Each structure stands twice: as C-alpha cells, then as structure tokens.
Amino acid sequence: MYKLSEVASMLKTEKINIIEILIEHKLELDDYIQKRSGVTLITGEGITIINSILNGDDFKITGSKEEEVKDSLVESKELKVTFSENTIDEKFNVLENNVQLKDDEIEYKESNSEKLEDYVVKMAELNELFLKMNSLKSEILSLDSEITRKNEAIINYRKILIEDIRWISMLEDKLNYKIEEFERKEEEAKKSIVKKFFNR
Numbered sequence: 451m452y453k454l455s456e457v458a459s460m461l462k463t464e465k466i467n468i469i470e471i472l473i474e475h476k477l478e479l480d481d482y483i484q485k486r487s488g489v490t491l492i493t494g495e496g497i498t499i500i501n502s503i504l505n506g507d508d509f510k511i512t513g514s515k516e517e518e519v520k521d522s523l524v525e526s527k528e529l530k531v532t533f534s535e536n537t538i539d540e541k542f543n544v545l546e547n548n549v550q551l552k553d554d555e556i557e558y559k560e561s562n563s564e565k566l567e568d569y570v571v572k573m574a575e576l577n578e579l580f581l582k583m584n585s586l587k588s589e590i591l592s593l594d595s596e597i598t599r600k601n602e603a604i605i606n607y608r609k610i611l612i613e614d615i616r617w618i619s620m621l622e623d624k625l626n627y628k629i630e631e632f633e634r635k636e637e638e639a640k641k642s643i644v645k646k647f648f649n650r
Contacts, residue, residue: 451484451491461501471503 458465472479472490482496492500 451493452497454490454492457492457497457500460497461504463504467504468500471500475499475503 452460454465454468458468461468472483479492479496479499482493482499484491484493
C-alpha cells in the first residue's frame with residue numbers, strides 16, 4: 451500500500467493529478483483504495499490503473515496480486531523511483547539553508563528591535579518637544595493677555611489724561627479771565643485815584 455505522495459513520486463507526476471484521477475474514476479479504483487487513520491493508501495494494482503490513465507491507455511482490471519504488480523512497477527523503467535546519489539549532501543544543504551534562514555530571521559528581528567527602540571526614543575523626544583511647545587504656547591497666550599491688559603490700561607490712561615487736560619484748559623481760561631478782570635479793576639482804581647487827586 452502506498453501513500454498519495456509515494457504514488458505521485460513513482461509515476462513522476464503531481465499529487466493533485468493523482469487526486470483528480472481518484473475522484474474521476476472513483477468507481478473503478480474504489481476497490482484499490484483504503485484509508486488508515488485518515489491517510490489514503492493505494493494498492494499496487496491501483497497504481498497500475500492510475501498509470502494507464504495518466505498515459506491515456508485503456509486499462510483493464512485484472513486479478514494480479516499486489517506483490518507482482520509491485521515488482522513490475524519497481525522493475526519498470528518509467529515507474530522506477532530514482533534516488534539522488536547526493537541525498538546526504540542535499541539534506542545537509544537543506545539543513546544549512548534552514549540554519550541560514552534562522553540566522554537571517556534572528557538578524558531581521560534584531561534589526562527590527564533596534565528600529566523599534568529608535569522609534570520609541572524618537573517618539574519620546576517628539577512627546578517632550580510637544581510638551582515644550584504647549585508650554586511655550588501657554589506662555590505666549592499669557593503674555594498676549596498681559597499686553598492686552600496693558601494696552602487697555604494705556605487707553606484708559608489716555609482718556610483720563612485728555613479729560614484732565616480739558617479741565618486744566620478750562621481752569622486756565624477762568625484764571626486768565628480773573629486776572630484780566632483784576633487788572634481791569636486795578637486800572638479803574640488807579641484812574642479813580644488820579645481823578646480825585648486832580649479834582650481837589
């Protein structure tokens with residue numbers, strides 16, 4: 451009994467092709483297929499039939515014994531399983547490649563770890579810069595409010611100053627009027643005294 455992967459290897463085809471044949475020719479091949487622990491197994495005679503189907507030949511189910519079919523398949527040039535003379539070297543190369551892949555994976559993870567650390571540091575720096583910017587923004591807003599208050603105070607002071615100047619101007623006018631009136635009365639008094647003096 452052979453697994454699907456073994457049958458595909460023996461017949462030098464893809465496993466999917468074997469599966470398609472098993473589906474399309476289920477009735478013809480049902481007696482040559484068994485399942486054990488969920489694994490599909492095919493008898494030697496079943497392999498012969500599948501091979502005929504792959505080659506486009508007409509096949510006829512016979513009562514050949516499985517061992518005889520197995521021997522004929524092994525001896526058949528078309529179905530002979532070929533093994534690489536360098537199997538050990540190939541396995542070593544595969545192992546070496548796997549080790550290299552692991553090294554690359556570790557290096558990649560370390561590189562990503564360093565990048566992540568750099569990212570965390572940069573984010574911390576950006577966060578600190580953001581906090582400083584917010585602090586400066588608050589200070590600027592505070593200064594702006596203070597400048598606004600001072601401008602309002604200056605405007606109010608100018609209004610008061612203008613009002614004071616107006617009152618001072620009014621007082622000056624009154625004072626000038628009083629001085630002129632005093633000088634006029636003084637002049638009249640002098641004239642009156644002179645007149646009285648000459649009228650004696």
